[in-house]
Amino acid sequence: MVRAVPGWLRIAAFVFVLLAAIFMLAPLVVVMGVSVSESQFVAFPPQGFTFRWYENALGSPAYLGAFWLSLNLAVLVTVSASLLGGAAAIGLSRGRRSGGAVETFFLSPLVLPSIIFAIGLLMLWSAVFGATSFYALWLAHTVVAIPYVIRTTLAVLAERDPFLEEAARTMGATRLKRLWFVTLPQCRPGLLAGAFFAFNISFDEAVLSLFLRNPNLTTLPVQIYGQLEFSPDPTVAAVSTLMILITVALMLILERMLGLTRFASG
Template identity: 50%
Template sequence: MVKEFPPFVKLLSIGFGVVIALYMLVPILVVAGVSINTNRFLSFPPEGLTLEWYSEVFTGGTYLQPFLTSVIVAIFATLITVTVGTAAALAITRFDIPYAGAIQGFLLSPLIVPTIILGIGTLSLISALGEAPSVWILVLAHAVITIPYVMRTVMGVMANHDRFTEEAARTLGASGWHRYRSVVLPMARPGIVAGGFFAFNVSFDDAVVALFLRSHSVETLPVAIYGQLEFDASPTVAAVSTLMVLVTVVVMIFMERTIGLGKAFI
């Protein structure tokens, strides 16, 4: 029988958790405070309260187009990533394919390769091919760096499921497509959703690869934020950053309501 932890250990654990939570939340709260400050410069605490900077974000031309570009790139990169990553993860976990370890290592390698190297490599490749940076090239580059997230989550979910469930469906006369649609995909759904969530956020927040593939017609929101900080550090930057945090929170709430975060991240 496991003995109960001493009271001081519980207090220490609670205190440590509170410190970590404050360390993570306080910077976000500071940025949110700056975003409603009446001062035209980045300063905290706020001297007054205003929503002027949020209005400028939506009405001005500095962030709206980069935001739409980031959303489009993230959506298409996520669709490609979910399709390729799920197929690869299911193939590796369900079948004994030759060189499965090498294939898995190759597809997961973007996790260990610095994104600046991937950005330089992608720019060098398209330059050698005589191509110019475009939205679709950025989509493919983001798909490459986000495939590991879908693969890892789907493989983790499938590792906890009984392989004989699909065999039982086959015994009952289910065709290959019917087994895949009614048995395999429902089992992998939490991993697919979680991986898609990670892929979308990584693509939407990426600034390094997007910076190398930037052009006069292709600029993502993180790159626009960095450029604004360099030349004009106004509270609109804080407003945009706060909105990005809110978007992530909304997506997480949606995941919790639909499949549950516990199922998605197991």
């Protein structure tokens, strides 16, 4: 190989990556810092160290209520998006070619910004059912989560051995048996990754939840947004830090079980 990269460029690249890392992670670090600062105003660098704001957050009915709503919602969205998205991916993988019209249609919620269908869904729901409800949020979040499940599952199915199912068929396995013993095990890593993404998307989603919110329907991100609009305080930083930690936990599980780089560059 030729002398690959000049030395000064290697140093420049290192500095560049370092600056990019600071730029990308600083907002998260700052929120974590504020959450343990003794100052009752939002301040960074933190002064002293305290868990008082966490006690505050965990004792607040508004935050607790929002947390349970978000958790319920995220779990149900994970189930519905994995079932529907997984089935769709299996169906799509059997089609003759990839990138067809049906696949484009299934992935379209990924391309179209959610604000456009959020406003439409609010208007449609109000016209048909009246006030928005939990089911409206469930439907909305499932629609945006399905494409992620489809993408991760399709990526896994593209690498599978197609003759395995063929072999099962020749050996006389019924449709249900082929699905249960051959196709589903082949889908497993993709379905799992998709399920994690679906949970994460629903738990963190703000746009649809803001449009569909009502006083009895406030998810955790919406609760945080409301507080930020009004006045940021260390308690909201504590809640935000807990949300960051949940994301970190999800990422660690994903990396341990499946490897992140595999789905990152799909």
